[in-house]
Amino acid sequence: MYGVFGPIDNPFDVLSPGSYPGESGEGLIIIITNLVRLAIVLAGVYTLINFILAGYGYLSAGGDAKLVQKSQERIWRSVLGLVVVAGSVVLASVIGYILYGSSGWNLLISPRIYSP
Numbered sequence: 001m002y003g004v005f006g007p008i009d010n011p012f013d014v015l016s017p018g019s020y021p022g023e024s025g026e027g028l029i030i031i032i033t034n035l036v037r038l039a040i041v042l043a044g045v046y047t048l049i050n051f052i053l054a055g056y057g058y059l060s061a062g063g064d065a066k067l068v069q070k071s072q073e074r075i076w077r078s079v080l081g082l083v084v085v086a087g088s089v090v091l092a093s094v095i096g097y098i099l100y101g102s103s104g105w106n107l108l109i110s111p112r113i114y115s116p
Contacts (some may be wrong), residue, residue, distance in 0.1 A: 006066065025062040050078040 054074035061067035 040085055040089060043081065047078050047082045047085070050074060050081075054078065 002051045057067060057074065058071035061071060
């Protein structure tokens, strides 16, 4: 197709399913991998926010035992959540190594972004 500014290529020829360079039929795996990485990042941000709010609650408790205990519990839950998230990354790596071998062990935790 030829337009006012020169030849115009159809973008759907490049972005059609299965036409990514070097890869075909792995779109669902890449989407799931991206969703897992997004969940890990969101969990980390949520943990950071919880740490900040729990620290602020601890500092502003003013010696009140209930508020200090509540803040310590919140810090403990944040640490436990961070351990669960880190454990899930390790578990995904181990499962990836078992399923895909040494060449694709990080497929579940490190996606590739394709562009035209």
